[in-house]
Amino acid sequence: MAEKKKTALITGITGQDGSYLAELLLEKGYVVHGIKRRASTFNTSRIDHLYQDPHVSDQSLILHYGDLTDSTNLIRIIQQVEPDEIYNLGAQSHVAVSFEAAEYTANCDGLGTLRILEAVRMLGLSKKTRIYQASTSELYGLVQQIPQTETTPFYPRSPYAVAKLYGYWITVNYREAYGMYACNGILFNHESPRRGETFVTRKITRGLARIDAGLDECLYMGNLDSLRDWGHARDYVEMQWLMLQNETPEDFVIATGRQESVRRFIELTALELGWGSIEWEGKSINEIGRRGDNGQVVIRIDSRYFRPAEVTTLLGEASKAHQKLGWKPLTSLEQIVAEMVAVDKEEAAKEALLSSKGFSVMSPMESPPSNSLN
Numbered sequence: 001m002a003e004k005k006k007t008a009l010i011t012g013i014t015g016q017d018g019s020y021l022a023e024l025l026l027e028k029g030y031v032v033h034g035i036k037r038r039a040s041t042f043n044t045s046r047i048d049h050l051y052q053d054p055h056v057s058d059q060s061l062i063l064h065y066g067d068l069t070d071s072t073n074l075i076r077i078i079q080q081v082e083p084d085e086i087y088n089l090g091a092q093s094h095v096a097v098s099f100e101a102a103e104y105t106a107n108c109d110g111l112g113t114l115r116i117l118e119a120v121r122m123l124g125l126s127k128k129t130r131i132y133q134a135s136t137s138e139l140y141g142l143v144q145q146i147p148q149t150e151t152t153p154f155y156p157r158s159p160y161a162v163a164k165l166y167g168y169w170i171t172v173n174y175r176e177a178y179g180m181y182a183c184n185g186i187l188f189n190h191e192s193p194r195r196g197e198t199f200v201t202r203k204i205t206r207g208l209a210r211i212d213a214g215l216d217e218c219l220y221m222g223n224l225d226s227l228r229d230w231g232h233a234r235d236y237v238e239m240q241w242l243m244l245q246n247e248t249p250e251d252f253v254i255a256t257g258r259q260e261s262v263r264r265f266i267e268l269t270a271l272e273l274g275w276g277s278i279e280w281e282g283k284s285i286n287e288i289g290r291r292g293d294n295g296q297v298v299i300r301i302d303s304r305y306f307r308p309a310e311v312t313t314l315l316g317e318a319s320k321a322h323q324k325l326g327w328k329p330l331t332s333l334e335q336i337v338a339e340m341v342a343v344d345k346e347e348a349a350k351e352a353l354l355s356s357k358g359f360s361v362m363s364p365m366e367s368p369p370s371n372s373l374n
């Protein structure tokens with residue numbers, strides 16, 4: 001008799017990580033259920049290539065409308081699906097936005113985690129369902145130790161990080177109190193061509209590619225000296241899966257161990273675009289960055305992109321993941337930049353070609369100018 005397929009439920013399936021994880025689990029033969037939010041426009045572009053007509057039998061990707069702020073909806077979906085694994089990736093994930101929508105962020109990112117854990121417990125699935133919680137390096141905030149490991153103390157610096165701190169501890173608490181298989185991946189920043197356009201790396205690759213294509217003139221940025229440990233989302237979702245295949249539920253740091261500044265990320269993007277270096281002039285809010293090849297001012301600073309409290313430096317140490325689960329990041333930062341620039345160049349070239357022929361196929365909603373973004 002054929003072995004029964006494993007079933008996974010992904011919250012946040014329409015996001016960057018959700019889309020890579022869905023691909024990985026489908027490749028591994030899972031039946032994948034995903035929760036998507038109702039929106040007034042289509043919001044499934046990252047998973048449209050995985051779409052299956054609901055009229056075919058043996059569907060392996062099934063989407064449900066839902067929201068992490070809605071307990072009854074989550075209980076109903078989990079009751080119906082009885083998943084072997086839940087990946088709780090859904091979140092209001094933008095740190096700067098969390099200062100403006102603090103209560104919503106707490107509800108979705110903090111209490112949303114509790115709602116998932118409690119639904120599994122109430123439905124009597126504690127022994128069956130394994131839960132992955134998307135925790136974050138933002139928990140370290142004002143860092144107490146370099147590099148950061150699973151034992152480094154937390155000091156969150158934003159409503160987002162404080163909400164995720166609750167998510168982290170309630171996951172640990174349900175594991176200890178009820179013996180549930182629930183664990184935290186403490187993931188450092190990870191990027192890809194599917195990264196949301198308002199996060200710094202994608203804002204840079206997209207913004208500079210648009211300047212290269214003549215669509216925009218200059219990109220406005222915030223803190224260029226911020227230091228991050230950037231990996232590739234595709235490498236990191238592999239680890240999310242591995243964590244749920246472990247014998248015991250444990251928390252793991254996932255990082256590359258390499259740290260670069262936002263400024264350096266801009267320089268790497270400029271190199272990839274064939275501009276040579278970026279020449280920096282001036283200081284602080286008056287600083288500008290010029291293209292090395294033709295002197296055009298392509299970077300300016302705008303105070304609106306600074307945060308009320310900043311996380312200035314993050315550097316992870318993922319040796320536990322390496323030793324216990326054999327995980328290592330495969331993609332270098334230069335490869336990540338190259339992959340992102342290639343996709344953003346192609347998008348910008350398409351838009352430039354259409355506009356040169358008098359067409360305006362992309363609406364401002366589909367392709368807003370880079371400086372309208374956080």
Ligand code: NDP
Pocket residue numbers: 011012013014015016017018035036037039043066067068069088089090091092093094108134135136137186187188189190191196
């Ligand atoms: P994205 O912002 O790309 O995706 C977030 C997902 O959550 C989207 O599918 C979004 O739906 C969904 N979502 C937002 N609000 C709700 C809600 N109220 N109910 C249900 N779903 C909701 O994030 P990433 O894919 O980059 O990150 C995945 C997770 O990992 C997040 O929890 C994030 O906080 C965390 N994380 C991310 C890191 C990174 O560097 N990428 C690092 C560490 C942690 P919609 O498409 O409709 O907006």
Ligand code: GDR
Pocket residue numbers: 093094095096135136137138187188189190198199200201203220221222223224226227228262305306307310311312374
């Ligand atoms: P982060 O990612 O806050 O680390 O959270 P983001 O890319 O938004 O910022 C990284 C650093 O860049 C600085 N920065 C700017 N950021 C944005 N977005 N826009 C700008 O114009 C800009 N200029 C400078 C920021 O100040 C910051 O220091 C991400 C999210 O994916 C979280 O969900 C996740 O938990 C963490 O990574 C790990």
